[in-house]
Amino acid sequence: MAQTIPAGQKWWGGGKSPFNVEYGKVLMWYFLMSDAFTFGAFLISYGSIRFATNGWPDPNEVFHSFPFMGATHLPLVFVSLMTFILIMSSVTMVLAVAAGHQGDQKAVTKWMILTIIGGLAFLSCQAWEWTHLHGEGAWWGRNPFINADGTAATTNFTNFFFTITGFHGFHVFSGVIINIVMLIKNIRGDFAKRGHYLMIEKAGLYWHFVDLVWVFVFTCFYLL
Amino acid sequence: MSTIQTTADAHHVPEFSTKPIWRTFWILLGITAAELIIATIHLKTGFPPKFVVNGIYLILTCAKAFYIIAEFMHLRHELKNLIMTLGITCLLFVWFIISFLYEGNSYKELRNRYDRHHLEQSKVKVQAPEEHEPAAKKPGSVE
Numbered sequence: 001m002a003q004t005i006p007a008g009q010k011w012w013g014g015g016k017s018p019f020n021v022e023y024g025k026v027l028m029w030y031f032l033m034s035d036a037f038t039f040g041a042f043l044i045s046y047g048s049i050r051f052a053t054n055g056w057p058d059p060n061e062v063f064h065s066f067p068f069m070g071a072t073h074l075p076l077v078f079v080s081l082m083t084f085i086l087i088m089s090s091v092t093m094v095l096a097v098a099a100g101h102q103g104d105q106k107a108v109t110k111w112m113i114l115t116i117i118g119g120l121a122f123l124s125c126q127a128w129e130w131t132h133l134h135g136e137g138a139w140w141g142r143n144p145f146i147n148a149d150g151t152a153a154t155t156n157f158t159n160f161f162f163t164i165t166g167f168h169g170f171h172v173f174s175g176v177i178i179n180i181v182m183l184i185k186n187i188r189g190d191f192a193k194r195g196h197y198l199m200i201e202k203a204g205l206y207w208h209f210v211d212l213v214w215v216f217v218f219t220c221f222y223l224l
Numbered sequence: 225m226s227t228i229q230t231t232a233d234a235h236h237v238p239e240f241s242t243k244p245i246w247r248t249f250w251i252l253l254g255i256t257a258a259e260l261i262i263a264t265i266h267l268k269t270g271f272p273p274k275f276v277v278n279g280i281y282l283i284l285t286c287a288k289a290f291y292i293i294a295e296f297m298h299l300r301h302e303l304k305n306l307i308m309t310l311g312i313t314c315l316l317f318v319w320f321i322i323s324f325l326y327e328g329n330s331y332k333e334l335r336n337r338y339d340r341h342h343l344e345q346s347k348v349k350v351q352a353p354e355e356h357e358p359a360a361k362k363p364g365s366v367e
Contacts, residue, residue: 003301003302003303011303011305018303018305019302019303019305019306019309020302020303020305020306021302021303021306026306029306029310033310033313033314036314037316040317040320044320044321044324044325045324047321047324047325047328048324048325048327048328049328050328051325051328051329051331051332052328052329052331052332052335053332054332054336054343054346054347055346060263060267075263075267076260076263076264080256080260083256084253084256087249087252087253087256088249090292090296091245091246091248091249091296093296094245094295094296095242095245097298098241098242098245146350149349150349150350151346151347151348151349151350152346152348152350204296204297205297208292208293208296208297209297211292211296212289212292212293212297215285215288215289215292216285216289218285219281219282219285223259223263223278223281224278224281
């Protein structure tokens with residue numbers, strides 16, 4: 001539940017932090033808010049174009065490959081693995097935050113390393129998928145896939161796919177960089193000296209947001 | 225730095241416990257698995273119809289988003305002030321999605337009605353291209 005407030009407490013009367021969180025965390029929330037609208041604009045324009053187009057490729061026909069499985073038809077399996085990796089790294093991130101609350105520097109280091117590994121694993125998966133699709137002739141401005149009903153497709157399909165997953169992948173990449181910086185600072189003992197691990201929490205917020213966006217990208221591109 | 229007292233310097237925030245984290249993890253995993261199972265059933269049998277499946281996907285996606293924001297990002301445990309500041313702003317998305325999808329659909333309908341050539345062209349079947357085009361044929365490919 002939300003934090004309980006003493007009865008009659010005036011949050012906006014001054015002298016108290018009305019959100020009761022540190023300013024950096026508030027600003028991180030606001031940044032994520034604006035980022036959510038950026039991604040929202042991307043995904044909604046994708047939806048808008050898709051609604052404005054007569055035919056559209058069937059994602060199950062396009063995304064059916066898995067590394068080392070050749071031409072086996074495995075729709076959704078690979079992208080589910082990517083989803084799993086990202087959710088898992090979100091869990092290790094939140095465990096790092098929890099360890100930070102207990103002031104356990106060693107545990108924070110351990111969970112941060114696992115989070116970074118998860119992020120790198122996700123990026124590797126995406127690199128493979130992009131390479132694979134590029135090998136099939138898909139790229140910005142090029143769409144080798146035909147519509148589900150057998151008619152010719154526009155390049156909007158690949159344009160949106162590469163732009164949005166690319167933008168998300170870039171977020172994952174910067175998240176990994178941020179996490180590495182946090183890991184180094186933690187190993188150096190900066191947070192232990194400071195007495196709190198709020199920086200880990202802020203990095204964590206960003207990392208969870210990346211996971212959150214992927215949930216929507218997954219639905220919009222691979223399921224719908 | 226300490227003129228304004230936040231009631232929380234890190235330590236007054238309700239303690240994180242790891243139990244809800246793992247519960248949330250299992251919920252998220254379960255929902256993703258459910259989506260996959262539904263997708264597979266739909267692919268194999270064509271049942272339930274696509275628009276029903278899409279509705280289920282959207283509901284499940286929102287459920288996942290809720291759990292990530294509430295538990296992982298810890299928003300559920302913050303003050304109502306913060307929750308409302310973020311939540312009410314996000315209501316813009318409701319208008320955003322409805323209006324833009326409506327506009328897209330409207331554009332399609334109008335174009336199909338007034339641009340018959342476009343409509344006929346979009347009904348022409350094409351041959352599925354080969355799985356792997358020779359690399360040389362790809363525009364922009366470098367040797």
